[in-house]
Amino acid sequence: MHFYTHNGKLRLIWHGGILPARKEKNIYEMDSKKDPMGRAIADYHQGKRTGKLRVFSPMFDEDEIPVETLFRKYEEMPEIERKALDMTRGRTLDVGAGSGCHTLALQQRGVEVTAIDISPLSVETMKARGVQEVKEQDFFTLKGKYDTILMLMNGIGIVGTLERLPDFFRHLDNILAPGGQLLCDSSDISYVFEDEEGFIEYPEDSAYYGELSFRMQYKETVGEPFEWLYIDADTLRQKAEENGYSVEVVAEGEHYDYLARITKAL
């Protein structure tokens, strides 16, 4: 089946975040030879000529992520990301930190922030850019306690499928400090499946329309395929409540995207 987007696929990817998700419960270790986004981030940081960061998905035409957008400064960030940074407090974790754009903005404000990413080249670049606390680490095996956990650029996408959400919330039980908050953005991508007359036809082979699979390539570096979840706010709220959490939508973007604040239900 072929799908197309109204607003251009770039919006989807941008609000989709991207990236190498984990496989089952194993500790995810990424090989730097299979780290296309990390390679793009490293090239850009080193002032090398960057190539195309290409995104493939069986359901969409080939797309591209502009590498410079991964280095956005506070002023260049979408409003929902700026809002998330403004709401950040206490000991903070930036999950899937990429080039460290959010971590660095927080560090400048004096926030105590730790960045984690499974991409070895991104972690190397964050160190070179002056991120003080950074670890090559899979979120799902992380230990510690945090007052604010950030998952931006659709960072909750790393959960991959709805089915894995209960595991995600059980892990949150361990790493969210009492009174802590998780701030994440995602999008309702049902618009992608709308035809010219406004009818929506979802792909037949997926359990939920926001469960996508991607693969990325940068120059000669090809990544492993990964699953990535886009979740609408109602579904997120329902799943959170089933797992003892509350969801508050604190901001809405212009492209069906939103910022959610997730806290332990009282």
Ligand code: SAH
């Ligand atoms: N937050 C950054 C980067 C988003 S791309 C930004 O907004 O620009 C998503 C990032 O998540 C990638 O750098 C990817 O390597 C990382 N990632 C994917 N799965 C992960 C996991 N299980 N644990 C930690 N990081 C992960």
